[in-house]
Amino acid sequence: MSLELLPDLILTMLLLIMAWGALYAPQRADAMTLFIGFGVVVALTWARLDAPDLALAEAAIGAGLTGVLLMHAARALPAELHQSNRTATYWGALAFAVVASLMFLTHLLYDDSLLSAGLLDAESDMTPRLRTLADAAVADSGVEHPVTAVLLNFRAWDTLLELLVLLFALNGLRQLFPDKRSGDNHATSQWPESLALMSAWARVLAPLLVVTGGYLLWRGSSEPGGAFQAGSLLAAAAVILRLTGLLPALRWSSVLLRLSVVAGALFFLAVAAATAIWGDGWLTYPDAYSGLLIIAIEVFATLSIAITLSLLVIGEREDLRT
């Protein structure tokens, strides 16, 4: 074992302990805090594993938005009913996970059907075929960054469905605020007044996030970044502004809001239908315009992702039903 492995070992131990704590910490608030911390360390791990796209997305989503969500939950929820996390259970859990994964590790070391791939020889035949194809085709995809090419060209159908996932989740959330005003308001919670004190700070931070988001979107075609990272940063900015009272409630009755929520999926689907009717087939971009189309899709997708995510995190009755 070499010294190079030391940072990885530290990260691994840290992640394992934080995961364990996030599950079994005696106080729920501690568990939540550890979970948010876990998100931050995971973002570091992605950077360590040469996945900058993911590190960006995880930092905005895992640490930022999840943090706000859990803060909301911590305030809104009654105290935990079951305080019965017996010591035996959580030591048992750790022992179980460690033993089982050590078995997995031994298996990995002795039978390298999963690992032989790139370890011995970076460009050996075992490199996944799909990946080899993807590398070769990036040049024709209309964008330079391979991850963006996969997301918006080769596997564009996944991405289209994923925009629908966001939309469906938001639709689910809207069901918690039924049309009929029944007087009581279930999912509403009051945010603490102290947040308003943050507004000076938010005035600086939010524009910064917006600018960074725009930059990520713009450079997504050639370098790490893109619609999802940009969208989640913009969502984080919207959440901060909303929490500090600088952004008024969004109103579902406004066509603009509804349009921006469905814009990404609708435009993407329209492109798919248009290419099927007038072009060479479902989601087959015409060669000359593929770069342009991808950017247009990304812009609409970013808008939808930003609005939808921020509504998912802080949307209340006034945003979603009135």
Next chain:
Amino acid sequence: MSAIELYLTLGVAVFLLSLHGLMTLHDPIRRLIAVNLMGAGTFLVMVSLAKRSAVPDPVLHALVVTGLVVAISATAFALRLIIAASKHDEENSEDSEQP
């Protein structure tokens, strides 16, 4: 042993640990955290598999980006649903105390 094996194993360990949590814990918030950690374990496996070659596999990275967005949207919805459900339960128990 190399870094990839280490992270692969970590991914599996986190998945198993949180699976155990999902099966034994009662508090819905903790169960949701457990599900999210299962997701993190899965993504760790995927990203370490991507790192097997000198230039990481863009396909797996794209899949994880997709997975992350799916995870956050579902988590947000689930969390709000849990809060709404426990408020409802709370009101019901108050109602039954004061008939």
Next chain:
Amino acid sequence: MNFALISLAVPLFAGLLLLLCGHALKTRTTGFLAIASTVVSLAAAWFALQTVANAGASIMLDLGGWETGLAIRLRLSSLSALLLLFTALMHLLIGLYAGFSRQGIARDFWHLSCFLHGSLAALWLSADLFNLYITLELLGLTAVAMVALSGKKAYRPAANYLILSLAASLFYLLGVALLYGRYGELDVLLLAPRTEADVITRLALLLMTTGLMLKAALWPLHLWLPAAHASAPTAVSALLSGLVVKGPLFILWVLWSEVAPPALAQQIGPVLGIAGMIALTAGGLSAMRSPYIKTLVAYSTVAQLGYALMALGLLLTWQLPQMHIALWLFVIAHGLAKASLFLAAGEMQSTLGTRRVDGLRGATQTVPVAMFAFAVAGGSLIGLPPSGGFLAKWVLLEPLLSEPGNWPWAIGVLLGTLVSAAYIFRVVALAFDRARINPPDTRTGRAGHWLALLPALMVWGMALSGEWLIQLLAGGGV
């Protein structure tokens, strides 16, 4: 292929547009538009079925025109065309009920049901393991949103359903990741010839199977289903039980009959078969004991999925094409019958003002049409000739009875039949008890009762087109 894409895209477009229009449209118009889009999708699915039947083989579409293996592929087989048709038909029947029944339904039902329709269509057409994961998530999220439609009391079951559904998807995803790590492919048909029976493949398949069985509520992972399905609004329960649980079942079928190496499939076959047999009896017994009407119907879904699981298990064990036919006939017959049962149960529940099975005393007199629908649909679940359920059961039993060695399986089927007869007759017998009648709500408006009967009549009509269905499925569906 274009017809299939129309069948997929029209409901999605309709859903997005309805969401966009929101309150600008009257609730009636919204419902009308949703039903109209379902009709278009139904017609397109019919033409897609014709196309694929004429072509004689499944039609593949490489999305984006990239070479095979790089992009996601869509596959239109005769089975997926049939399932497209079935999905659109179910949405049409249930949409009509939701639009015309007395209770009415929240406006949001319409775009959610359009989304559900689109997600299912995307699932049937996908031939890519990761794309299937996303369709699973779409399905799960819409289903939970629809359960939440029925208001506060459904939030707790909806939350539990969502958490389990997410965990199940992650099991599936980890399996996909391991398969990709091992073979470097995500496409079902490219993966199929390459899989070997090694440890990683086994582990991946095991993980995926666990996740899918949890999602499809297959025994022993069914415990979440009764609470979730019974607490949803009536029309939603019908969609959930009739359609949504079939999605993961389809993926399970793809996984084992195509992706898994045959040696492994033969090993898992008997296990699935036995789980199916237990599901039949255990689910049936729970249905028999259930005090609530809707819970009874929900448990009957657990039991009936046992037939499908058993057919799948035997298909894998013996590699008999007949079992493939039986499996999908069960799925279709159960979908139609279950829609009718849930709709009838919901109608009786609201007319008689009770959720309990005991409250159905004298239902033959007070709600004759709904009770008739319940009994007719129940007849198909039991497998009385000449219903669709009978057709499916006959195809399943034929090879079982011809070999003495297979008789234990046949006994399992017969036991299941007896139990389902028991819980159906329990309700029917109570309904004939005209001595102590539970008085109905006198408000008129019984269109819903007739609309609940419609799917039940269709499942009996299935027998008329039995030959056609069997021939279609005998193509292998691949």
